[in-house]
Amino acid sequence: MKPKVFTLEKAKAALPLVSRIVGDVKHTWAEILTKKEEFTKRTQVDPSLSEDVLKFKEEIQDLADRMNEYDQELSQLGIELKDPATGLIDFYCRHEDRLVYLCWRYGEDEIKFWHELDAGFAGRQPLNCLHETE
Numbered sequence: 001m002k003p004k005v006f007t008l009e010k011a012k013a014a015l016p017l018v019s020r021i022v023g024d025v026k027h028t029w030a031e032i033l034t035k036k037e038e039f040t041k042r043t044q045v046d047p048s049l050s051e052d053v054l055k056f057k058e059e060i061q062d063l064a065d066r067m068n069e070y071d072q073e074l075s076q077l078g079i080e081l082k083d084p085a086t087g088l089i090d091f092y093c094r095h096e097d098r099l100v101y102l103c104w105r106y107g108e109d110e111i112k113f114w115h116e117l118d119a120g121f122a123g124r125q126p127l128n129c130l131h132e133t134e
Contacts, residue, residue, distance in 0.1 A: 003099070004078025006091040008127065011102050011111055014091075018079060022087040022106045025070045029084040032063045088121060 006014070039056040067084065074081050074089065080101075082088040087106025092099055093114065103113045103124050113124040 003092045005099070006078065006093050006102060008093065008102065008111065011091040011093070011104075014077060014079070015104070015111065018074070018077065018089065018104075019106065021070055021073055022081075022089060025067065025074075025081065025084050026087045026106055028063055028066050028070065032060060032067065035060045035063065082121070 035056060039053065039060065042053055042056065071081050078092065080090045082090055088103070089105075090101035090103055091111075093102045094100070095114065100114050100116055102111050103115055103121065104111045112127055114127060115121070115123040115125060
């Protein structure tokens with residue numbers, strides 16, 4: 001499937017909606033981690049599959065299903081979720097006739113960075129180095 005390619009302006013315009021979704025992602029991810037930790041503690045105390053433990057499994061599955069829905073929502077917008085814990089996402093963009101990512105993390109006030117597709121977060125560069133092409 002051909003990726004949706006954003007201009008910087010289109011990515012910025014999508015950011016309010018994306019920010020809300022990514023906020024939900026971060027919150028749900030934190031809930032999953034908390035539930036898993038509670039589950040681990042509970043099973044260490046009582047390894048039998050009691051009704052309580054089954055309830056934990058169902059709650060974790062419900063949260064995982066919700067995470068999948070958020071991921072699908074972002075995918076339908078053409079955005080890749082890279083890290084649910086930090087709320088890191090990437091938008092495809094063109095730079096000098098090749099695909100790159102515009103990179104944004106939850107809590108940042110705007111999109112300020114881009115990176116090569118294989119560079120990851122550590123390879124982020126300031127937008128002033130980006131030369132968009134159609």
